[in-house]
């Protein structure tokens with residue numbers, strides 16, 4: 001999907017629930033993708049971790065590429081790695097539609113966001129709850145998506161940090177109108193409505209989907225709460 005098409009779809013879609021595959025059954029990846037499609041999911045969130053930027057190690061391009069062959073859904077790739085600028089082209093070739101880098105991991109955010117856009121991918125910038133907002137805020141004009149972490153990046157199943165609410169509301173106030181706001185970490189039936197009111201329209205969800213036996217019910221319930229139904 002082109003960058004423009006992917007972003008326009010998300011800008012007009014209302015709330016989008018993106019399952020974080022970090023917590024899926026990797027022994028049955030194809031079955032997991034089919035279950036998510038049947039549950040009404042419209043995009044996937046992929047957590048790439050290098051064991052250096054975060055104290056956890058996950059997967060890289062081969063899994064992105066494998067997923068690209070399994071589904072046409074947009075792939076929203078969250079790079080929790082040092083030196084992400086080294087791998088942008090490879091993630092593009094693997095099939096990423098949106099690539100998000102962490103403000104803590106890059107020196108020149110404007111340049112790297114520009115490189116992601118030049119590769120025709122949506123460009124995201126992420127921030128951890130403990131990082132001051134100054135550099136992040138300065139990078140927003142060059143981004144398509146702001147990923148406000150509501151846990152310290154690294155692991156699924158953590159509790160939601162309330163600071164994300166005021167941060168998203170601030171981003172909504174100061175950033176360009178078409179900037180997408182995504183929230184990630186501890187999103188569940190208790191937190192999603194407040195995250196939505198604070199300005200998020202993209203909701204990354206791990207345990208509140210993969211910890212449930214019926215993905216369809218979990219996704220419908222979360223979507224309804226995000227819509228304020």
Ligand SMILES: O=C(CO)[C@@H](O)[C@H](O)COP(=O)(O)O
Nearest residue numbers: 020153154156157186206207
């Ligand atoms: O990026 C991360 C963690 O670093 C997230 O995507 C989590 O994996 C979401 O899991 P839950 O907090 O929803 O269980």
